Amino acid sequence: MKMKNQPAEENVGLVTKSTSTNIAHVDPRLNFPLQFKKNKKRLFILICFFTISVAMLSYAGLSPTTAASHLLSTPLQLFDGILRHGRQDEQKSVKEILERVAMPKSKTVIITALNAAWAKKGTMIDIFLESLKNGQGTLTLLHHLLIVSVDKIAYRRCLTIHPHCLFISTPGVDFSGEQLLLSEDYIKLMWRRIRFLQTVLQMNYTFLFTDADVLWLRNPLTLLEADPEADFQIACDQYNGNPSDKHNHPNAGFTYVRPNERTVRFYGYWYKERTRGARMADQEVLNAIKSEDEFARIGLKMKFLDTRYIGGFCAMRSTDMTKAITMHANCCKGLKAKLADLRMILEKWKAWQLVHRKATMISASRGDQTRPSQNNSAVAMDPRFPTPFACPRSWQ
Incomplete structure (x- = not known):
């Protein structure tokens, strides 16, 4: 029973659940036939759903064989909505997919969240995946990427573009639209994310x-x-040069976290403190608690990441293409502005890589033992990222 004034985020499921109904008591002698009848019905629904799904994927451009193979290789979360009930089964479902996706030795999984607005063809998820396919040493990381969809539309799109998809739901909340910064649903989505990561x-x-x-x-x-000592590493909007200084301005859109007692306690504490303010999302609460005594008692070893490497639009001046590892469309409002500037930067990055690669090949063919000369086009090409133009205007 849901308690009065209980936050909606507490009542969450990994799959959409059907409404419960009252069932009359049945003679125990009839239990087996009843269960058999129920299982037949569930099996029939599963077969129908599978057949329809293969047909839909085939219509989208996959052959029937490929569509069936793709469907069987992905976590059947919509089937779970029919066949599984209860928190133990939900956790089992997550455990199964994490085992498939995680890197074998380190048990590391890369996670991103997706809703319908960012899942549309040609929008955010496509640029994100394109960057992984064109980065240096990033292509194989796709095998360890889990896309967590927060609505059915995003989940269906995920199934057509990526092998590792998970659908989580929050009853009574629609996350499918564009979530503007610090809007009510945006804040709920951020806290749903924190709960899942815990x-x-x-x-x-x-x-x-x-x-x-x-x-x-x-x-x-x-x-x-x-840095094996760091429990929790986080990107910054602004970085002051000291990785342990809590006066840095963190950005929770890029975090690397190791599992231990401290991090589990920290995420529980972080989530609990969401009640500090209705207009405070996870990042705002983190800024508030990171210097408090209760946070210190957890003993979390926290590290802030240098914007020269884990960069973003907030700190573009400190980042260039010779050093950057990631580039975040932070300090930006709205999907349209983010897409315009990210596309511009990705195209510049691809062009710079191409020139650099050709210069390296030329140097190798000549037997050069030193770096290409300053007259070489790879060096002459400006390594600075182009200045975002749409994002600065997005706040007007």
């Missing part, structure tokens, strides 16, 4: 969470794994 830690998985409006230019794990 679950991942409780299952003993390391995660690298990334917003989908982050371009991946190089593999960030080399940097993140270099």
Whole structure:
């Protein structure tokens, strides 16, 4: 029973659940036939759903064989909505997909969240995946990327573009529209995310969470794994040069977290403190609690990431293409503005890589033992990122 004034975020499920109904008591001797009848009905529904899904994917451009293979290789979360009930089964479902997606040795999984607005063809999720396909050493990371969809539309699109998809739901909340910064549904979505990430830690998985409006230019794990003492590493909107200084301005859209007692406690505490203010999302609450005594008692080893490497629009002046690992469309309002500037930067990055690659090949063919000369086109090409034009105007 839902308690009065209980926040909607507490009553969440990994799949859409059917409305419960009252069932009359049945003679125990009839239990087996009844269960058999129910299972037959569920099996019939499952077969029908599978057949329709294959037909839809075939219509979208996949052959029937490929469509069936794709459907069987993905977590059947919509089937789970019919066949599974209860929190234990929900956790089992998450555990199963994490086991498939995580890197074998480190048990690290890359996670991003997706709603319908960002899932449309040619929009945010496509740019995000394109960056991973064109980055340096990032292509293989796609095997370890889990896309967590927060509505059915995003989940259906995920199934057509990526093998690892999970659908989580929040009853009574529609996350499908564009979530503007600090809007009511945006804040609910951020706290839903924190709750889910705590679950991942409780299952003993390391995660690298990334917003989908982050371009991946190089593999960030080399940097993140270099500090085994850090429990929690987070990107910054503004970085003052000291990775342990809590006066840095963190951005929760890119976090690398190791599972242990401290991080699990921290995420629980972080989520609990959401009640501080109706207009405070996860990032605002983190800024408020990171210097408080209760936070200090957890003993979390927190590290702020240098914007020269884990960059963003807020700190473009400190980042260029020779150093940048990721680029986040922060300090920007609205999907349209983010898309325009991210596309411009991704195209510049691809062009710079192409020139650099050709110069390296020429140098190797000549037997050069040193770097290309300053007259070489790879060096002569300006390594600075183009200045965003749409995002600064998005606040007007």
